[in-house]
Amino acid sequence: MDWFLNAESAGHKFALMVVAILLFVLVMGLILFGLERIRRLPVWVTVLGFLGPTVLFLAFGLLYPGIRTIWTSFFDARSDNYVGLDNYVTAFTEPQFQIVLRNTLLWVVLVPLVSTFIGLVYAVLIDRTRFESFAKTMIFLPLSISLVGASIIWKFVYEYKQHAVNPVTGEELVHQIGILNQVLVWLGLPPQQFLLNQPWNTLFLIVVMIWIQAGFAMTVLSAAVKAIPDDIVEAARLDGLHGIGMFRYITVPSIRPALVVVLTTIAIGTLKVFDIVRTMTGGNFGTSVVAYEFYTQSFRAQNAGLGAALATILFVLVIPIVVYNVRQLRLSEEIR
């Protein structure tokens, strides 16, 4: 049983993991089963039995690291000296970090709006057409690609090579790899450094996120569109609504709860964007965002205080979106 205490190989570790999981399931199962079987327990014991483990894990896995991060953000790089709000002042006043905040704002405004808009229009346009399932698959596909994978794909799309031709023969000396620049060359335009030239480079990164998230928006909104009762649609049609009018006065109001969920979910996902920036530009050329900068400051610059401050700012930015989301959910439940 030596492997049980000192697991060395991958096999032993897997076995240990399975044992640990089984043990955990067994203990939890026993507690929950016992709570239900024994009748005369006071209510608080039952409540504690059911909620206790969850609260414990939340406290250990969420609450403690959260408070610890906020605490760290008031200290210096090595967490030795208390510096008050200095880290926050740095984050909001230094031009380098102001660019980071500006970019995060751009991301969080553009990605949810554009991808929801594209997803909604797409969902309505393909609704009940012959090629609906194929069209849905096409836009849903990017969602199944990991963010890093998508970033690498798009890095190739944006790839820049200079346009050099042999002055005598007119033969192309350097071949384009990126499809976008190849198109530009075909049109007789000079190739562009899409990931380098500010401020457009941030927009080209945002396109990647929209490409991924539009599929998610389309899926949810398409289901919502299908759930609009036929009698409402028919009544509106009898009243003379068509096309844009139908979309504006019937479709959109009917799926409002779904729209809110999609917008807020994408917004929260966008605030956490890290992979695209890291893979495509490494945060250079003024493209960094808060979620990437807090990693850079914590683990590259070894400035734990500033990193924690940026993480806290990110946390504070997410709160209003989550609150709005929860309130909307509650509202729609009340209506039902």
Place this chain on the structure above:
Amino acid sequence: MTSIRARRTSAAVAGGLGLALALAACSGDNGGGGGGDETGSTDCAAYEQYGDLKGKTISVYTSIVEPEAKQQTDSYKPFEECTGAKIAYEGSREFEAQLPVRLQAGNPPDIAYVPQPGFLKSLVADYPDSVVAAPQAVIDNANKYYTEGWVNYGTVDGTLYATPLGANVKSFVWYSPKAFADNGYTVPTTWDDLITLTDKIATDHPEAKPWCAGIESGDATGWPATDWLEDVVLREAGADVYDQWVNHEIPFNDPKIVASLGTVGSILKNDKYVNGGIGDVKSIATQAWNEAGNPIPDGLCYLHRAANFYQANWGDDVTVSEDPSVDRGVYAFYLPSKGSDKPLLGGGEFVTAFSDRPEVQAFQAYLSSPEWANAKAKVTGQGWISANNGLDKGLLQSPIDQLSFDLLTDESYTFRFDGSDQMPGAVGANAFWKQMTAWIGENQSDQATLDNIEAAWPS
């Protein structure tokens, strides 16, 4: 009622499973070991000093990943066969970020290969109880087989902690011997010759550019540009000023450094000189460093400053050879100096121990011995050298590696370790890279670039 209860129970089980999985995912994984095949052909006489280590395992954590990882594990085989010990090798691209995390969590590896003396210094300062000083056998090896400079890079506050593992030489300029022969160019031996040659190429070949460069390297983008600046500081300001600059005894934005960055800019930010076969000046910032030399065999670029390990990045149809009759052949010359001294910029990794178990100390001693250096040379095709003076040059398999070893062991060259690797992480692995990238990619001025790095230096 029963159906509801059944559902609750399964929900509880599912919830428990999820949590347990999340917990299990947090535990470490040591990856594949370095099990050796029992050939038994090795002469074990030199290994008797390490004793019988049967059944012992030594864990190694490094930034060296495939394909170089295979060469590493292969080079441990004689040790494993003769002593019976097993080396559990784990390479990670996230080494620099993960090692402090592992130390903090109380889960250190037995041995780590730290590629930066600056990082070693901060490890000793931040985790004095984790890092173990080198044992006597290792100290003896270090003093016997390495020059004082190399021993000093592994020494913190007078105590030797780490010995050099591999080494590299960065002061090289790659070129095509065939293109040089066809055009009647000769390899420059002074800085002025180099600039004259650059101008001549620029006039002779309007379809190409003399220099090509690329500094894109994922989240380490910018490091090749820092090497450029270091090489020029060594040549213009001298090794003493270089040491003061690296140790922050003079400010990062000292006028001498500003002047050197200007010299680098006279090449890298000169539209007449760069960026052959790739684009304009700014294209340096987005060109992957490991493909930046590719225009040389194509005849679109003539000079590319890169380390000896760049040879692994040439395409399959390119041959590393000094012979001008070889089609698509490339070779490298020493980046000429400006004065009479001959500075040599390079780097390497350092074997750092976090345990004083006898088998760990034995392996440390092995890695600092010529036996290991020669075993490593035998299993490595190209792109590796060591500063160990017991290394048999004949075992090195590539002409560039042999040339690098010659320069490294030649007393007339002044060796200096890569400066950014000696600076604190906030500068050497962040601000210096990022600001040099902005210097090229965003056309930031020399002064602003160095001022920003100076501001990032931790107090």
